[in-house]
Amino acid sequence: MAYFNIFRKVFHSKAYIIFGLFFFGTYIYAQDRHIADSLELIYNSRQFEEKDRLKLLYDLAVFSPDPDKSLQFSSELLRRAIEADSTHHIIGAYQERGTALRLKGDLNQALESFFNGVKLAEEEELQRELGILYINIGTVYAAMDDHHNAIRNYNEASAIHKAENDSVGYASAMENIGDLYNLGLSKPDSALLFFRESGDIYRAIDYKPGIAYNMGNVGLAYALKGDYDIAEKNIGQATEMLEELGHYYPISVYLTYMSDIYAEQEQWETAFAYAFRSLDLAKQHGLKEQIGDAYLKLSELYEKRGNTAESLRYFKNHVIYRDSLNNIDKVQEMANLRADFEVSQKQIEVDLLQKESEIQLLKDKRQKIIIYATALALVVIFVFAFFLYKRYSFVKETNTIIEEEKNRSDALLLNILPKETAQELKETGQVEAKKFESITVLFTDFKDFTRSSADLSPENLVRSVDYYFSRFDEVMEKHGLEKIKTMGDAYMCTGGLHLNKEDHALSMVRAAFEIIEITEAVKNMDQTNIMPYEIRIGINTGPVVAGVVGTQKFAYDIWGDTVNVAARMETNSETGKINVSENTYELIKDEFECEYRGKMKVKNKGMMKMYYVKKPKLQMA
The missing domain is CATH 1.25.40.10 (Tetratricopeptide repeat domain)
Structure with missing residues (x-):
């Protein structure tokens, strides 16, 4: 029986217009499991004509509620459409493949697939x-x-x-x-x-x-x-309609917000029920992003209810799924190690709160001792003198404890935020975002990190990355620069952010040369527990906005086009070289010999001038 006849019997009165409209994909047609199962049965039984194969594969990619299956069918569609030189089906394959990758959390690959579709649609002038x-x-x-x-x-x-x-x-x-x-x-x-x-x-x-x-x-x-x-x-009404249509991703999102609504009203049993329902639905359909969000929501609910142990357990699961969205293959074993670290940091915060409570108890106890000592002093001078001495000793010991805990708290805050920002947070309870007209941003990245790290144990991999980043931190401190964050094997730092150094571009380039020296030195080390890597470096100078995000767990970050261009300088660099933008070149050209690379195409920016920094001009003689 031909494919179209079987399809009409399956859907009865449903209008089959997917081939006419063709590319609306996931945001127009419902991803209905019954439809997907019926189509898959037709495809596996080969009860269709060969001329209908591409159309059937497209429908399977559109209607499959499972992102993995949608990715499987869209990838097969892309291969066969290219062989058949079918432009419409190639664009449809890029469209549904990108959607499946987005739902799986592979955002960079999703963008690549959509951009491929855009290029072809523009060439064919297919506006819709x-x-x-x-x-x-x-x-x-x-x-x-x-x-x-x-x-x-x-x-x-x-x-x-x-x-x-x-x-x-x-x-x-x-x-x-x-x-x-x-x-x-x-x-x-x-x-x-x-x-x-x-x-x-x-x-x-x-x-x-x-x-x-x-x-x-x-x-x-x-x-x-x-x-x-x-x-x-x-x-509530939207969730009921989406369940009928088979749209599971938005249902999971809405369920977490339903949980928020009931939590605000302190109806905790209902709030937990919605959060667990969101988690179960996301797990059933392999929605990584929503699994992570559901774990985070449950962690927040348990924290509000005072159940620290359960809150930390669900927070750990959130970290694991959050990190699984990153595009670094073969390092999944690191997830537990990284999660344990972040959970331990959260535990430190809890311990500090407990210490503050203990200090308050000590203060209350001290006041009682003072009252008792004063009363006893009225009875006998000798007893008064004795208790006065005891009070002095106790106060001295308590003040020492208070000072130690205060220093520990300050050190922890400075480990999270810059000194100026931390001081503002302590004094006002908040941090205002600030715009800096000229700072220098550096990005580094290890070449072939995923492939070369595949055979390392998680412990050795963490040890190697920690070795490099610790040395990089020392370089930043030496030159008066500031690390912003690390992302997997990437390292990001800035110059001129808080010290207002006018020579931040020069300092950043000097630091970049020292970073390259560190990576080269590892290759000559006798010890074998540090993995040698080739490194790429990119630098850009320009305006940014900086500030603190989060209310419970602070994170300092910078935003702006300057940051994006710095990242593009790194991706367009070569191993062992320092690639800088035109903005940075103008600030360092008098002290460093640079090689003009010409204008190169930069993603989302068009053509940009780039330069390799060769060496200081003092060494040119």
Whole structure:
């Protein structure tokens, strides 16, 4: 029996228009498990004509609720479509493959797949397909917290769909922009304006998936505004509709927000029930990002209920799944080690709170001793003198304990935040974000880190990375620079951030040469427990915004185009070399010999001038 005849029998009255519309993929059609199972049965039984194979593979990728299966079918579709030279099916494969990778948490690979689709759609002037790809690219950038690029791509998509008179596509772009204003930028009133426009369109054409998403997003906006009754009503109705449609990812998101709503009302049993339901649903469908978010939500709930042990256990699971979203293969064994470290840091915070309580008890006890000593002094001078001596000894010991704990607390805070920022936090209880007009940012990355580390034990891998980063920290301190953070095998630091050094670009380049010397020295070391790596270095200079994020667990970070360009300088560098931007070159050219590389294409930036720093000019003689 031909594929189309079997398909009509499976779906009865459902309109089969996926091939006509073709590329709306995951944000228009429901991922229904019954449909996916029926299609897979047809494909495995080979009850279809060969000319329908590409169409069937596309439908399998669209309707499969399991991201792994969707990735499997879209990858096979891409291979066969390239062999058949079918442009539409190639774009469809890139679209669904990118969506599956996004749901699995492989964000960089998802972007690569969508960009491949954009390139082909632009060449073929397929505007409608291009608009859909821009929406998906915006969604990936939103997941990366790159709000600027997310909004830019959503706006590109909305303009295309509006020009094409595509009401569903235009409404979807508006819905995504509203979602970004709501959850990404915490501006629910602005978000509701976009939701109102997209919701009117969905309801006018009776498009049920769009109506469901819109209701849920409106509910989240009202939750942020504190209108919990309206929020619960909308999210509840959206969840019911999405369950019928088979959209599991947003259900998991909405369930965690339902948990928040009940937690705010201190209805803890219901709050826990929603959080566990979100976790079970995410595990059932392999949604890594939502598994991690559900673990974090449960950790927060247990912490609010005073169950420290359970809170730490779920926080550890959150760390493991959060790290699994990074694109570093073959180092999954490190997850437990890293999680244990971060959990131990959280335990230190708990211990400090307990110490503060003990100190307060000591202070109360001291006051009682003073009262008793004074009363006894009225009876006999000798007893008064004795207790006066005891009081002096106790006060001295207590003050020593207080000073030690204060120093320990200050040291822990300085280990997390810069000195100036830590002082501001202690004095005012908050840290204002600041803009710096000119700082220098450096990124490093080990070449072939994943492949060369595959055979190392987790202990040796951690030991090696710790050795390098500890030496890099010493270099930063020597030159008056500041480490911002490490990301896997990447190291990020800045110059001129708080010391306001005018020669921060020169200091950063000197530090970069010392970093290269460290990596070269490892190759000549006799010990075998430190893995030798080749290193790439990229540097850029420009304005940034710096500040503290988080309220319970602080993290200091910097944002801005300057940071992104510095990262691109690193990815475009070569091992053992220092690649700098034109901005940095202008600040160091009088003291360092540089090699102009020409203009090179930089992702999301176009053509940019780049230079290799060769050596100090003092050594040129």
